Amino acid sequence: MTELDPGLLGEQIAESGQLSEPDGGHEIGRARRRKEDQRLLTGHTRWTDNLQQPGMLYVMFMRSPMAHARITRVDVSGARDLPGVVAAFSGRDFAEEQGSLPCAWPVSEDIVIPDHPPMAVSEVRYVGEAVACVIATDRYRAADALEAIEVDYEPLPAVMDMREALTPGSPKVHEAGNKAFSVKITSGDVEAALRDAPVLIDRTYVQQRLIPSAMEPRAVLASTDGDTFTLWSSTQIPHVLRVMLAVTTGIPEHRLRVIAPDVGGGFGSKLQVTAEEVLCLLLTRRLGVPVKWTESRSEGNLTVHHGRDQIQHLTLAAEADGRIRGLRVELLADMGAYLMLVTPGVPMLGASMFNGIYKMEAYEFGCTGVFTTKMPTDAYRGAGRPEATFAIERIIDELAAELGMDPIEVRRRNWIRHDEFPYTTVSGLTYDSGDYEAATERALALFGYDKLRAEQADRRDRGDPVQLGIGVSTYTEMCGLAPSRMLGMANYGAGGWEHGSVRMLPTGKVEVITGTSPHGQGHVTAWSQIVADSLGVPFDDVTVLHGDTAIAHKGMDTYGSRSLVVGGMAVLQACEKVKVKARKLAAHLLECSPDDLEFDGGAFKVRGTGAAKTIQELAFAAFTAHDLPEGVEARLDSDATYDPDNYSFPHGTHLCAMEVDTETGQVRIRSYVAVDDVGKVINPLIVRGQVHGGIAQGIAQALFEEAVHDADGNLLTTTMADYLLPSAADLPDFTTDRTETPSTGNPLGVKGVGEAGTIASTPAVVNAVVDALRPYGIHDVRMPCTPERIWRALEGARS
């Protein structure tokens, strides 16, 4: 069992409000208020759309109203003639130079990666695809000019349903057909496990298509001085973007600078190389003036990549006592019309996670990626892992129901015990550490599980129209997307290391540079805490620079809960190198051997004497360089890249109590308890915030959100009035707590927390809805579980 210190961790309970700060001067573990806040709270922001350049023009795109059509004519001349319009172009005008938007994750040998022109030239394959653009002196003039562009289309059949798309007679999205790839992974003898299994459960779950909906719409500003190019973009990945844009546009990498200024959320949706980024660069190259494009929300709903969209067929075999024998997973994953940066990789990130926290002998995963005439899908918070976790956590509840067993008990019988770590799962991953028992016990206690079960039984007996459901989710996730070796084995087109550097300034202040690219996660604060502890400098003396390829010259950016696990570690290692240099200098100045020095409280002290040099004094001595020993250069600055050997595996137990009105289908979350184990924590305040936001997004998938198309391929949910993001009034308060099992994969012991809440909460909520409805013979409700769907399920069951 993990040592549970209720004194320290108990204060994490949401209701109790204030977080205490452990004394002792250690920064790691302190609930530091964020350095980022002041600026953001007073409106001193640098959103890309805030930025202006002298002579800057505004770009707007004409977008296809058809899901699938041949473009027979584009006439932009009417737009060109309007006042304030500087230029207008069709896809044909850029056909020779625009290249193809990249896909960096060819997951299989048989994968089909169709050409993906940033602006369509001859055929459109989803509603919203850019077909022409105007460049004008202000956004109102640009909008007027769009009206004057004429485009003729010859309609082609829309391909909207994955199953139909794979039938032989289906219309094709691309010449090569509608299958993008297929993959099969087998471990153990699944056939044998399923054959004559005492319990066999067969279920199909639908992961609806989601729209990530970061609050800041995308924006791009591009400028050139004729020689070099600068691109500001609302992106999570300035470094990856720079490489990809160089390759796509032919602008040499060393003459291209990419800046991610303030970025208003991403959740994976800004992990992309977009048509608009490529085209703004090409437009500034062609016109020689700065150009800016900012999407409207309805444009964004159409053209920011979508998330999820899978049909999951699971077959689970178990013994009569509930022990799992094996699992077969067959996925259909909707790619949309093209493969974007990591589109095909998303379902593959779930490939090794359908077995969850459970032990079994046999596992088979098959996945077919399917083209449809819809916006491409790609990474959205959790990317592949929420889908996998949902499916296994749902079907485990079904197993419990089938056996008449408590869902916690079924999990206990199957999960990896705390003394079995490190544990290599049936799908071949080695989980570093964990204590599912401890997290679950804590969650049950906070939730008042037994009492709620008693109330549930009572309501069932009484035939109360408002039934109570209890949903369980015991998740783990694969985090810290890094190990370059493993990413290579998965055929991912890049490494997963991260870079950090530390500059010791003459005045003793510290500038830290990180290759991660925060957009709300609080890296500036958390990295300052790591550096303050490592170098013994005050927290306030540290600043963190990021998100500009000219400053943070190396990096792999922010996604996959990797920033702390990989980037925080790189910063820590850079600090260690600073100390190695500083020790040599200190020994020289103090006229002793380096071995006689101990580093304590920010100073090198000669053991047994009072003599000491602080790190700040040493930074100044290096700067003046008046008295440096042989082989020591005039700076303590250091940098490091870090690349761990393994992923990290946070886990936790989430419990949801749901009231379901069986007359109206209305649901109300009565209480929600989350106990997460994300390893060591640098800043509990930030961790709690990440968990809250994650839970909200997972609940949103369970209850509210869905991208809906009509049969012709029109998106019906283009605005925030139709695509229902939950507001404060739609969500309850969450009770959160932690257990702490340090990761064994890195010296900080950290695991990552960005995606945990989202991965865990969706199945907890749907399990709660279904649990409430079980007495009516209902064993599934499709997401989002709207009152209408619940009501219909009840009507169906009653008749």
Added chain:
Amino acid sequence: MPRIAITVDGIHYEEDVEPRLLLVHLLRERLGRTGTPVGCDTSNCGACTVMLDGKSVKSCSVLAVQADGCDVVTIQGLGANGAMHPMQRAFHEEHALQCGFCTPGMVMAAIDLLRDDPDPSEETIRQGLEGNLCRCTGYCNIVRAVRRGAQEMGQAVRTP
């Protein structure tokens, strides 16, 4: 083009504006008040909320000409003498922001909500902020911050 007179964060402006120009674009693109962002085009998100003659409005749903003769306060004009408003401080203390994009509108809406109820319950706060969307925080800490901000503002009123 109509000419309007408008005060923004204490500065008086006279501007010639197209009748269709939105207040939020006047603020952001002509007057340099970029602290107020735009998150949607259907008046759903609340990111653009400012005070217009003391009441919160979504500045994307007001035409600049409609603000003729009005006094506008944006997030950039909220603090006094370089100090943050108690509500801004409460957001900081309670970690009620992550990316910060919804924050200016959220703070404005929160202050406005206290005009009707200076000591709101959790339920009142949640209902009162229904028109302001946040994708990062899950709202728990925003609710806490509004409670705390309300208490501090109440105290400021009581101690002259």
